[in-house]
Amino acid sequence: MASEKSWSRNPMGLQLHRILSVFFSLSIVLPLSSPSPTMHNNNWAVLVCTSRFWFNYRHMANTLSLYRTVKRLGIPDERIILMLADDMACNARNNYPAQVFNNENHQLNLYGDNVEVDYRGYQVTVENFLRVLTGRHEASVPRSKRLLSDEGSHILLYMTGHGGNEFLKFQDTEELQSHDLADAVKQMKEKNRFKELLIMVDTCQAATLFSQLQSPGVVAIGSSMKGENSYSHHLDPDVGVSVVDRFTFYTLAFFERLDMYSNASLNSLFTSYDPTLLMSTAYYRMDLYERPLNTVPVTNFFGSVMKTIPTDSAYPGFLVARASEYTTTSAETETARAVLEDEADHSKTHTQSEKGLQHILDEWLKLLEGKFGEKDPDMLVAYGLGSMVLLAISTWLSS
């Protein structure tokens, strides 16, 4: 009995010995890939209209015009946070129900189909605005209302409404001060929620709103300087109110000539504003921004043009808490494929397990699964299960 047992166990013992020797010889730490400078991955737009009531029609038209522009240039609704009081289109005083125009020729209905408002009516508050920027929401807030940017994001922040010296009025009841905005941007930078941020403000004395900013990577432009008012462009006699502001009107005029593939730079946008036409000075601030403005295409902020790299690795799903670090080969040709390594699991296990043995075990498991997992994993798991059951039965039969 004993000899029979040892004979039948020898192949198992040999396999075990083999496994152990391979294990100990392969207990090397896989090299961490060095973090590369973050790549620009995605564009977000946060468009805020801070006024309500019928006589502030032009502010809603401003915001909706810019919404239409950024959508036309490629940013999808999932990456636009639109905050509007939304009480114009279906207002009892609107001669053209469910339509919002930004020009008296009524050629463009801004409230057509496909307008997704994320925060409407009384949800447009300073608190919600700051929560959107800093990302500190309650757990029940849905994903569509969150700014889910990461360290590779370029964010366009456009605000319009009534403002003054170092403040912006929100819905006639509260105000956002310039140091609040600077603090929110500082928090965003701490949490790596943006790579670059463009702030565009169309209110009276707009340039004072971003006077307190200190975070790097921010470029800001306002429609007027301290002591100046910003003016509306023209009155629409049919609708009965002014339908667009001058600064936004000339911004839209600049963008109507462009499409997704244009190379127009930020510098050309900023220098296109004529103080005599605007009746105010469009002041911009680029001291916090490293790159020269004539090298930055406007589609970096107002559109969404990205280089796509095909990859072989699986989609990591909901569990990648931070963005992964990618190592890319230099993609000169269109057909060059980059090898992307998902660092999320790797970094997680590294931060949690400092103990050597568990670390080695994790590394070795990862090595094995890397070698085996290239084949179809489901078939592999099925084979593994079947072989396990067969092995168990064979050990029972051989005893």
Add this chain to the structure above:
Amino acid sequence: MPELRRYWPIAAAAVLFRLALVLFPGDLNLGSRPEVATPLSSLRRLAEGYWLKQSSLSPYAGSMYHGSPLLLPILGPLIANRIEGRPMYFYCSFLFVIVDFISAILIRATGQKLFISNQQNNKSLKLPGKINLVSNLAKENAGDVASLIYLWNPLTIVTCLGSCTTPIDNLMVILTIYGACSGVAPLAAFGYVMATHLSLYPAILIIPVILLLGHGPDAPPSKLFKRTIRPFSWKPIIYFVVWALIWTFHVLLLCSISLKGVGGLHEMFRKTYGFTLKVEDLSPNIGVLWYFFAEVFEFFRDFFLIVFHVNILFMLLPLAIRLKHRPCFLAFVYVAIVAMLKSYPSVGDSALYLGLLGLFASELADMQFSFFLFFGYIGVTLLSPVMHNLWIWRGTGNSNFYFATGLAYACLQTVLVVESVSSMLKHDRMLKRLVSA
């Protein structure tokens, strides 16, 4: 001997009965009963986990599925194929009928091993002839009786048809006990690793398994023997440990391949063992934890989680010390304690230990309160769905009604464990008196 002829017909009748219920045209809808399907074992949640896995997401996303990723490729495709006019888990039920049948065969084999070792022990003890004859007859059929109890227990039938994965858990536990009783260390290690992987609590079976492998199956206390016929041998235990490591590594490798790119092993441990230990789901079941943790303050939650789980742990050592000469019975007691105090119990767990109880039918013949226990089980089984209906569907009752049946169930299990241990100890004392007389 006389019962053996009638064993196979009765067992076959049980299997045919289950098949008839599976092919029953109506839908018994047992999978929606909280006593049968728990958040850990429900097949509905497994179907959700399988669908998520097929969509290249983690099967644990959305906190529906909390079981092992290895069950997904086995049971998932069986659920996905639907045919018209049949309940959803039609093919799975066939698999569970087979699994139940294998469990019953293994219980019978365990009973036979116990009987053989009992014979040898009685011979070496040189007990007076009369006692030998009586106990001989009874113990021959212990395995058969236990197997038939397991097959015909209405709780087992409900578990088999109730679209939950508990039959597989039970099979693994029975496989562990059988492997340890027959001394086949790789098989015991396989059953142990799989049982612990599928649900966390069978990990405590390491103690009876080590005792079984070291000493051998149940025997009267060793001081009754004139010379030590059962020295504690370490060799099978070393084999067991080595094989357990091999199986563990294999299982972890398969799990990490299966969950590659969707979170890996860390996520699996957090969502399966973490979920079990932290009692995150407070939907009512036949246990006692949900009611308490629904009202405990957050500040004390961790403390009470530790208390409830240590409640299982602190009973292990005294029982092991007192019953170390009867490791198979010790395994039964551990299984019963776990079935009472685990975070999401179901009637499948009680089906397991009621089957194992039959193995010791002759030693426990003098158990007190057996009438109370028998009718108590019937009463709780009938009243619990009624109270659930009153609470949830009619609204004329509240959660206290349902929890009352849960408390009564826990009380019954406590009485069962206490009485069975005390009657086993009485049996040992009787043997001691007979030997020294």
